[in-house]
Amino acid sequence: MTDLVPKEQAKTRIARWIAQEFMSQQRRLFINLGVGTPTLVANYIRSDRIFLQAENGMLGVGPRAPSGQVDPLLINAGREPVTETPGCCYFDSATSFGMIRGGHIDATVIGAFEVDETGSIANWIIPNGRQMGVGGAMDLVAGARQVVVAMPHCSGSGKPKLVRACTLPVTGFNEADLVVTELAVFRFYETRMVLTEMAPEIDLDGLKAITEARFQVDPQLRTMAV
Amino acid sequence: MTDLVPKEQAKTRIARWIAQEFMSQQRRLFINLGVGTPTLVANYIRSDRIFLQAENGMLGVGPRAPSGQVDPLLINAGREPVTETPGCCYFDSATSFGMIRGGHIDATVIGAFEVDETGSIANWIIPNGRQMGVGGAMDLVAGARQVVVAMPHCSGSGKPKLVRACTLPVTGFNEADLVVTELAVFRFYETRMVLTEMAPEIDLDGLKAITEARFQVDPQLRTMAV
Amino acid sequence: MLREEKMCTAGEAATEIRSGDRIMVGSFGNSGYPEALVDAVAQSEVTNLTIISNDLGSPGIGLGRFLANRQVKALIGNYYNWNPDVAAAKNSGAIEVTLVPQGTFAEAIRAAGVGIPAFYVATGVGTALTEDKPTAVFDGRTYVMERAIHADVALIRARKADTLGNLSYYKTARNFNPLMAMAARLTIAEVDEIVPAGELDPECIVTPHIFVDMLVEKVKR
Amino acid sequence: MLREEKMCTAGEAATEIRSGDRIMVGSFGNSGYPEALVDAVAQSEVTNLTIISNDLGSPGIGLGRFLANRQVKALIGNYYNWNPDVAAAKNSGAIEVTLVPQGTFAEAIRAAGVGIPAFYVATGVGTALTEDKPTAVFDGRTYVMERAIHADVALIRARKADTLGNLSYYKTARNFNPLMAMAARLTIAEVDEIVPAGELDPECIVTPHIFVDMLVEKVKR
Numbered sequence: 088m089t090d091l092v093p094k095e096q097a098k099t100r101i102a103r104w105i106a107q108e109f110m111s112q113q114r115r116l117f118i119n120l121g122v123g124t125p126t127l128v129a130n131y132i133r134s135d136r137i138f139l140q141a142e143n144g145m146l147g148v149g150p151r152a153p154s155g156q157v158d159p160l161l162i163n164a165g166r167e168p169v170t171e172t173p174g175c176c177y178f179d180s181a182t183s184f185g186m187i188r189g190g191h192i193d194a195t196v197i198g199a200f201e202v203d204e205t206g207s208i209a210n211w212i213i214p215n216g217r218q219m220g221v222g223g224a225m226d227l228v229a230g231a232r233q234v235v236v237a238m239p240h241c242s243g244s245g246k247p248k249l250v251r252a253c254t255l256p257v258t259g260f261n262e263a264d265l266v267v268t269e270l271a272v273f274r275f276y277e278t279r280m281v282l283t284e285m286a287p288e289i290d291l292d293g294l295k296a297i298t299e300a301r302f303q304v305d306p307q308l309r310t311m312a313v
Numbered sequence: 314m315t316d317l318v319p320k321e322q323a324k325t326r327i328a329r330w331i332a333q334e335f336m337s338q339q340r341r342l343f344i345n346l347g348v349g350t351p352t353l354v355a356n357y358i359r360s361d362r363i364f365l366q367a368e369n370g371m372l373g374v375g376p377r378a379p380s381g382q383v384d385p386l387l388i389n390a391g392r393e394p395v396t397e398t399p400g401c402c403y404f405d406s407a408t409s410f411g412m413i414r415g416g417h418i419d420a421t422v423i424g425a426f427e428v429d430e431t432g433s434i435a436n437w438i439i440p441n442g443r444q445m446g447v448g449g450a451m452d453l454v455a456g457a458r459q460v461v462v463a464m465p466h467c468s469g470s471g472k473p474k475l476v477r478a479c480t481l482p483v484t485g486f487n488e489a490d491l492v493v494t495e496l497a498v499f500r501f502y503e504t505r506m507v508l509t510e511m512a513p514e515i516d517l518d519g520l521k522a523i524t525e526a527r528f529q530v531d532p533q534l535r536t537m538a539v
Numbered sequence: 540m541l542r543e544e545k546m547c548t549a550g551e552a553a554t555e556i557r558s559g560d561r562i563m564v565g566s567f568g569n570s571g572y573p574e575a576l577v578d579a580v581a582q583s584e585v586t587n588l589t590i591i592s593n594d595l596g597s598p599g600i601g602l603g604r605f606l607a608n609r610q611v612k613a614l615i616g617n618y619y620n621w622n623p624d625v626a627a628a629k630n631s632g633a634i635e636v637t638l639v640p641q642g643t644f645a646e647a648i649r650a651a652g653v654g655i656p657a658f659y660v661a662t663g664v665g666t667a668l669t670e671d672k673p674t675a676v677f678d679g680r681t682y683v684m685e686r687a688i689h690a691d692v693a694l695i696r697a698r699k700a701d702t703l704g705n706l707s708y709y710k711t712a713r714n715f716n717p718l719m720a721m722a723a724r725l726t727i728a729e730v731d732e733i734v735p736a737g738e739l740d741p742e743c744i745v746t747p748h749i750f751v752d753m754l755v756e757k758v759k760r
Numbered sequence: 761m762l763r764e765e766k767m768c769t770a771g772e773a774a775t776e777i778r779s780g781d782r783i784m785v786g787s788f789g790n791s792g793y794p795e796a797l798v799d800a801v802a803q804s805e806v807t808n809l810t811i812i813s814n815d816l817g818s819p820g821i822g823l824g825r826f827l828a829n830r831q832v833k834a835l836i837g838n839y840y841n842w843n844p845d846v847a848a849a850k851n852s853g854a855i856e857v858t859l860v861p862q863g864t865f866a867e868a869i870r871a872a873g874v875g876i877p878a879f880y881v882a883t884g885v886g887t888a889l890t891e892d893k894p895t896a897v898f899d900g901r902t903y904v905m906e907r908a909i910h911a912d913v914a915l916i917r918a919r920k921a922d923t924l925g926n927l928s929y930y931k932t933a934r935n936f937n938p939l940m941a942m943a944a945r946l947t948i949a950e951v952d953e954i955v956p957a958g959e960l961d962p963e964c965i966v967t968p969h970i971f972v973d974m975l976v977e978k979v980k981r
Contacts, residue, residue: 173737184863185653220841226863399958410642411874446620452642677877
C-alpha cells in the first residue's frame with residue numbers, strides 16, 4: 088500500500104478499470120473472477136455479452152445474493168452466496184476446469200502477492216506454515232487466455248509487489264498479461280513489461296521508486312481513468 | 314460351422330447359455346452386448362438385476378423396438394432400434410467408454426473370428442481391404458471385467474475358430490475369460506484354457522478334432538445345457 | 540442481441556469452412572447428425588477436408604456425401620464398415636484413414652477440449668492400431684499414450700438450444716456431439732428448436748454455451 | 761428388490777469403511793457434503809484414513825471433524841486455508857498432506873473412474889507442486905504428467921436418487937460428487953429424496969446408477 092490512494096478507493100478504481108477494459112472489447116467474453124478485489128469487478132460490468140464462470144461448477148454467475156435470499160448451495164469459488172442469471176448452468180469440476188485449461192475462458196482476474204518483470208505470478212502461498220491451499224490458482228493462470236492481475240501497487244508494509252524476480256513460490260511462469268494497480272497499468276508482451284497507463288497521483292519517477300520490476304514505457308502512455 | 318447343430322439352434326443355444334450364466338450370479342450386473350449372436354442374449358435374460366449398456370451412450374437398454382414404434386435416435390451400437398427400461402439414462406461417448414475402460418462393466422459378450430489358447434481375441438478385422446472398422450471392440454475386451462466370446466465352434470468353411478495363435482489382427486491379448494460355442498464352454502484361468510462343459514452331440518475326441526487350440530479338461534466336466 | 544450474433548443459416552455457417560480444414564461431425568451411423576450443415580458443406584466448393592467422425596454414414600448418404608463429392612483428404616474415426624466406399628478410396632490411395640478405437644476416439648476429442656494433450660489407456664495395447672504409439676507401465680499394466688484430437692470446426696447436432704447457445708440432446712444422439720462441441724476452434728450447432736435463455740433447466744443443460752459459437756435452427760418442413 | 765439392496769442407513773454404510781482406507785468425500789467448503797455419512801464416520805472407530813477432498817471443512821466442522829478426531833493419516837486435496845488445523849497438523853508431523861491444483865485434482869479423480877492411469881496438463885509446470893513429476897513437450901509447450909487418484913470408498917452427496925441409484929445434483933453442489941462416484945471401489949450416496957425408477961428424466965440423470973453402490977436417504981427433521 089502507498090498512501091496516495093485510500094484503500095477502498097484503490098480497490099474500486101482497479102475493479103472499475105478492469106470492468107471497463109472488458110466492456111470495451113465489444114465481444115462475448117467468459118471471465119473467471121478470483122476472490123477479493125477481482126470479485127468487485129462484477130459490480131461494474133454492464134453487458135449482456137460478459138459471462139462469469141465460477142470454477143466450482145457454474146457459468147452465468149449473477150450478483151451477490153442479498154441477505155435473506157441466500158442459498159448455501161449457490162456459491163462462488165470463494166464461498167460467497169451468488170445469484171443465477173438467465174441461461175446459467177451447472178457442471179462438475181472436471182468440466183469446469185476443462186473450460187479453464189482448454190482455453191475457453193477468455194480472462195481470469197486474480198490477486199497476487201508478487202508479479203515479476205517476466206510476468207511470473209506468485210499468488211498461492213506465503214510459506215509461513217499456516218496456510219496450505221492452492222485451489223484453482225495454478226489452473227487459472229496456466230489456462231485462461233488472458234491473465235489479469237488486480238492488486239495494490241505495494242504490500243501492506245509498503246514493499247513493491249512488482250518485483251524483478253518472484254521471491255515467493257510461483258503459481259505460473261510468464262503468465263501475466265495485464266497488471267492493474269491503483270497507480271498504474273502494465274501490459275506484458277512476451278516477457279516485456281510495458282507501462283501503458285499511470286494514475287494522476289504519481290509521476291514516472293515516483294512510480295519507478297515503488298516498482299522494483301524494470302519496465303518499458305509505452306510511447307502512448309495515458310493517464311489512468313480514476 | 315459343423316453340421317452337428319443347425320445354425321439357428323446353435324445361436325439360440327449359445328445365447329441362452331450365456332443368459333443363464335449371468336442370471337445364476339444373483340447380483341447386479343452391467344453388461345454390454347456386441348452385434349449378432351451376443352445381442353440375442355438379451356432375449357433370454359429375465360432379471361431386474363441385469364442392466365444392458367450400449368456403448369453409444371445408453372444404460373438400461375430394453376428389448377428391440379417393435380416395428381411402428383421405432384425412434385431413429387433410440388438405437389444400440391449396432392444401429393438396431395431399441396426401447397427404454399425404467400431408470401435408463403443417456404450420456405456422451407466419453408462417459409460411456411469411461412464405464413467400459415474404468416472397469417464398471419461386469420461383462421461384455423462379443424463375437425470373434427478367432428480366439429487362441431492364450432485367450433487372445435481377433436474380432437475387429439479380416440484384412441481383405443473391404444472393411445475398415447474397429448468400433449468399440451478393443452475398448453470392450455480391454456475394459457470389461459469379464460470378456461465372454463459367443464461364436465460358432467468352426468468357421469463357415471469348417472475351420473477351427475479356437476486356434477493355437479491368432480492369425481488375424483488381434484483385438485486384445487489374453488483377454489478372453491469365457492468362450493461359448495454351440496458345442497463347448499471353455500474358461501480361461503490366466504492363460505490356461507479349460508473345457509468345462511461339452512454338448513451332448515459330441516465327445517472329447519470329436520471336440521479335439523475341431524479345436525486347434527490346446528486345452529485342459531475340467532475334472533468336473535459337465536454336459537452343456539442345450 | 541446475442542441471439543442475432545450466434546444465429547445463422549446453414550449456408551452462412553458453411554462459409555466458415557475452408558478447404559483443408561479439420562472438421563468434426565457428430566454422427567452415429569446416419570443418426571443424430573447435423574443434416575442441414577452437412578448438406579450445406581456437401582453443396583459447397585470446399586475440398587481437401589479431414590473429417591473427424593465416428594463413421595462416414597453410408598455410400599453417398601449422410602457424411603458419405605463428402606466422400607462421394609471428393610471433398611475428403613483424410614478421415615479420423617473408428618467404424619467405416621457401414622460405408623464400403625471408405626475402404627475402396629483408401630485402397631486406391633485417394634484418401635488417408637486413421638482408425639482409432641471408439642473409446643479412445645471419444646476421449647481424445649474430450650481431451651482436446653479440456654486442455655489435455657495426451658493420456659494413457661489400456662485399449663489396443665500391442666495391436667496394429669497402436670503400434671506406432673509410445674507405451675508406459677503403471678502399476679504393472681502396460682498402457683499406450685494417445686494424443687488429443689483437435690479440429691478447426693465442429694458441426695454438431697442438438698435437440699434444443701437457448702438463445703445463448705446452451706444445448707440439450709435427444710437420447711443416443713448425445714454420443715459425440717457434446718465432446719466435439721468442446722474440441723474445435725469454431726463450434727456450429729444445428730438444433731431442432733431455440734428457446735429464450737432461462738427456459739432450459741440449468742441442471743439439465745449438457746453443453747454450456749461457452750462451447751457454442753453459432754446456432755442454426757432446423758427449418759421446419 | 762434393488763431398492764432394498766442398495767438402501768441403508770448412514771450407520772450401516774459407515775461399517776463399510778476400514779481403518780487405513782482411502783476415502784473420497786464430495787464437499788466444497790462445508791457445502792454439498794454428505795452430512796449424515798460424515799457424521800457416522802466421525803462417530804466410528806475407524807482411523808488412519810486418507811481423506812481425498814477439495815478441502816477439509818472448518819476446524820471441528822464438516823470434514824474437519826475427521827482431523828479433530830485424529831482419524832486422519834493423510835490428506836489429498838487442494839485448499840486447506842479454510843481449516844488452519846490442517847497446516848498445524850502437517851507441521852507437527854501428525855499427518856501428510858498432498859496438494860494438487862484443483863483442476864488437476866478433479867481430472868485425476870475422473871481419470872481414476874474412466875480407466876486413465878495418467879494424463880498431461882500445463883497446470884503447475886515448474887512450480888513446487890509438480891517438481892517431482894515427469895514432464896513432456898507437446899507441440900512446443902511443456903506439460904506435467906499427473907496420475908489418477910483412486911479411492912476405496914466415495915461418500916457423495918446428491919439431491920435426488922431413483923431406486924436404482926441414478927443421481928441428480930443441486931446447483932454448485934454438483935462439483936466433485938459425480939467425479940468421485942466413478943473413482944472408488946465402493947460409492948455411497950447420501951440423497952435428499954429417493955423416487956421410483958423411471959421418475960427422473962433420462963436426459964437429466966447426471967450419475968448413472970452403475971457408479972452407485974449404496975444409497976442413504978437423508979432423515980427428514
